[in-house]
Amino acid sequence: xxxxxxxxxxxxxxxxxxxxxxxxxxxxxxxxxxxxxxxxxxxxxxxxxxxxxxxxxxxxxxxxxxxxxxxxxxxxxxxxxxxxxxxxxxxxxxxxxxxxxxxxxxxxxxxxxxx
Amino acid sequence: xxxxxxxxxxxxxxxxxxxxxxxxxxxxxxxxxxxxxxxxxxxxxxxxxxxxxxxxxxxxxxxxxxxxxxxxxxxxxxxxxxxxxxxxxxxxxxxxxxxxxxxxxxxxxxxxx
Numbered sequence: 001x002x003x004x005x006x007x008x009x010x011x012x013x014x015x016x017x018x019x020x021x022x023x024x025x026x027x028x029x030x031x032x033x034x035x036x037x038x039x040x041x042x043x044x045x046x047x048x049x050x051x052x053x054x055x056x057x058x059x060x061x062x063x064x065x066x067x068x069x070x071x072x073x074x075x076x077x078x079x080x081x082x083x084x085x086x087x088x089x090x091x092x093x094x095x096x097x098x099x100x101x102x103x104x105x106x107x108x109x110x111x112x113x114x115x
Numbered sequence: 116x117x118x119x120x121x122x123x124x125x126x127x128x129x130x131x132x133x134x135x136x137x138x139x140x141x142x143x144x145x146x147x148x149x150x151x152x153x154x155x156x157x158x159x160x161x162x163x164x165x166x167x168x169x170x171x172x173x174x175x176x177x178x179x180x181x182x183x184x185x186x187x188x189x190x191x192x193x194x195x196x197x198x199x200x201x202x203x204x205x206x207x208x209x210x211x212x213x214x215x216x217x218x219x220x221x222x223x224x225x226x227x228x
Contacts, residue, residue: 004158033215033216042218042220042221043159043204043218043221045215045216048215056215091158091159093158093159103149103161103164104159104161104216105161106158106159106160107158108156108157108158109157109158
C-alpha cells in the first residue's frame with residue numbers, strides 16, 4: 001500500500017510568489033491534517049479535514065494561507081503571497097475512521113524555501 | 116487545554132546506554148498517548164501507543180507505560196543503537212474526540228558509536 005504522498009518534495013521560490021503544496025492521503029482514510037515544522041516553533045497543526053470538510057483551521061497563520069480538499073484523495077495547501085518566514089517543512093497526515101485512538105500516518109514532507 | 120511537555124534535548128548517548136525521555140501531559144478527559152519518531156529527512160512514524168491507564172506500549176525495544184496518577188508516558192530503551200538517532204515526539208489524542216494530536220516539542224537523540 002502506498003503511504004501518504006506529498007509533492008513536491010522540495011520547493012524553492014521567491015518572496016511574493018504563489019506556492020501550492022499537494023497531498024494524497026492513504027486510500028480509505030477520512031481525516032487529513034496539514035502541519036508545519038520549523039526549528040523555532042516545532043510541529044504545528046495548521047488545519048484538518050474530516051470527510052473533505054475543514055473542521056479546525058485555527059492554526060492557519062494568516063489569510064495568505066488557504067487549504068482545500070476537493071475530494072477524498074486530494075488536498076492542497078496554498079500560500080499567496082509567500083514570505084521568507086514561511087520557509088519550513090510542511091507535512092500532510094491522514095487517519096482512518098476505524099482506529100479510535102486516531103493514529104496518524106505522515107507523508108515525507110515538502111521542504112519549502114522562500115528567498 | 117491539552118498539552119504535552121517533553122524533556123528538553125538534545126540528548127547524546129553512547130551505544131548500548133540506557134535511554135529515558137520524559138513526557139508529561141495535561142488533558143481533559145481520558146486521552147490516548149503516543150510516541151512518534153522522525154528519522155532525518157523523513158516524516159513522523161508511530162513508534163508505540165497506549166490507550167488506557169497502566170497500558171505499556173512497546174516496539175523495536177522501546178517501551179512506555181501510561182501512568183495516569185503521574186500524567187506521564189516516559190519513553191525507555193535498555194540498550195540504544197546508532198540507528199536510534201532521531202527526533203522523538205510525545206503526543207496525545209482525546210479519545211473519540213476531534214482527532215487532533217497534540218505534540219510535545221520533540222527531543223533530538225544522537226547515539227555515538
